[in-house]
Amino acid sequence: MQEPARDVLSLWPAIEELALNRAKGLPVHDLLRGAKPVAYDAGSETLKLSVESPPLDSTATETLRSCLGKACYQVLGFAPHLDVQTSPSSRPLPRVEAPAKSQAPASLFMTRSRLPANADFEHFVVGPSNQVAFAASKQVAENPGKNYNPLFIYGSVGLGKTHLLQAICRKLLATLPRVRFISCEEFVNQFVQALKNGTVDALRAELREADALIIDDIHFLAGKEQTQEEFFHTFNHLYQQGKQVVLSSDSLPRDIPRLEDRLISRFHWGLAVKIEPPCTETRMAIVRKKAELRQVDLPLDVVAFLAENITTNVRELEGAVVQISGLAQMSGKPVTLALAQEALKHLIKARPAPSRVATEDIIELVCQHYAVRLNDLLSQRRTKNLAFPRHVAMYLSKELTQLTLSEIGHFFGGRDHSTVLHAINKIKSKRLKEPELRAELERFELQLRRPL
Structure with a gap:
């Protein structure tokens, strides 16, 4: 049990670096600089941290957990539970003057110094999966409020949405003095705090006086x-x-659960554009770019190894480069394929082994589990006891096979791609809200991926 603990603690410098990059411009940035890993319990997957600070309020604690949790996932391949303990600091805390209620606090508007150094369009690797989002972002940055308002960028975690938002912000700051960049989590926390403190008017003024939000x-x-x-x-x-x-999101406005219709409508007033997972060539280009920024010489076989094994998340590619670079520096060894495999053994092992899953197997499993007949599942009947299992089977077919929406529809009684997409989105929405369904789907995936 000691080996995982040593691995996690030894990788703290890489975790800290990525967390600091995420927290740049946030109030918790300085707290992170003083954070120290105390211990790691592999049994409960708990990382205990010590932070030099008076007791933190709930907003600061959640923001700290968010930055560290995402950085841990990049480096370790999983997000451990974080036990944050505070201790008094010998350093004097900076004095912060409270803004007048009627005046927006100018310090909360974005400045270039608060953005990560490489958060610009020049450092964004463009490929077929993101070129439309990239072009739209540049257009908005050069002509704000004109063509695409709002611009809504959506896609899975770690594909570059935040990078594009920060690049837009950096470009806008050249001509607009009051640009407000904020995570929605931070916005919600600030609003809740403002309600408690009676300072909603100040927060409202700050947001509404922005040249861009x-x-x-x-x-x-x-x-x-x-x-x-x-x-x-x-x-x-x-x-x-x-x-x-x-705005950025992990899904289209209409697929965000429990979002008011009037907001969904307004989010569609401009342009909604999706970022897809990058292709192999783009992933290789991303690895080269990240290595170049860190002045790490990666052999071609290492670049290919990363691109082949980390297929859906750009942040994980960056985290992998950080780990390889760190292990090479600590060991004094050159970067080789063997060293890369050693550095990433936890991350790569955490991924399910690729396997061929047949749609027929998915349909058979779903029919058995929900006690429905194959002919009924594939029929045109839409009763509730058939519709839900059918939607689950379509969702699993999309997640576990390489079939297109039209091809999936062909399996399910000749349905068109829009019907399949609607079914998939319904299950995605339910999965977010219902832990029982999420666990059930995970069991299905494990059972279908299990080697024969």
Whole structure:
């Protein structure tokens, strides 16, 4: 049990670096600099940290956990539970003057110094999977409030949405002094805190006086009715003033659960553009770019190894380069394929082994589990006891096979691609809200991937 603990603690410098990069511009950035790993319990997968600070409020704690958790996932291949303990600091805390309630705190508007150094369009690797989103982002940055307002960028985790938002922000700052860049989680936390402190007017003024408002992970609004109400009026105010709004999400507006229809409608007023997982050639280009920025010479076989094994997440590619570089420096060895495999053994092992899954096997498993007949599942009948298992089978077919939506529809009684997409999105939405269904789907995936 000691080996995993040593591995996790020895990789702290890589975790810290990525977490600091994520926290740049946030109040917890300085706290992260003083964070120290105390111990790691492999049994409970708990990483204990010590932070030099007075007791943290819930907003700071959650922001700290978010930055560290995502960095841990990049480096370790999983997100351990974080036990954050505070201790008094010998360093004097900076004095922060509270802004007047009627005046927006200018310090909260973005500045170039608060953005990561490489968060610009020049350092974004463009490929077939993201070229439309890239072009739209550049257009918005050069002509804010004109062509695409709002610009809504969506896609899975770690594909470059935040990088594009930060690049837009950096470009806008050349001509606009009041650009507000904020994660939706931070926005919700600030709004809740403002309600408690009676400072909603100050927060409202800060947001509405912005020349451009850029919000990352807007799907975090799901189910938060009072915050949605506030954001609805803020959006209307900025839109009517011709101010640019840029949003990112993990899914289309209509697929965000418990999001008000009026917000869904407004998010579709401009352009919604998707970022897909990068192809092999783009992943190789990303690895080379990340290695070049860190002045790491990666042999071609190492570049190919990373591109072949980390296929859906650009952040994980960056984390892999950080781990390889760190192990090479600590061991004094040159970067080789063997060293790369050693550095990434936890990350690569954490991935399910690729396997061929047949749609016929998926249908058979779903029929057995839900006690429905094959002919009924593939029929045109839409009763509830058939529709849900059919949607599950379509979802699993999309997740576990290489079939297109049209090909999946062919298997299920000749349905068209829009019907299949609707079914998949319904299951995705339910999976987010229902832990029981999420566990059930994971069991299905494990059973179908299991080697014969």
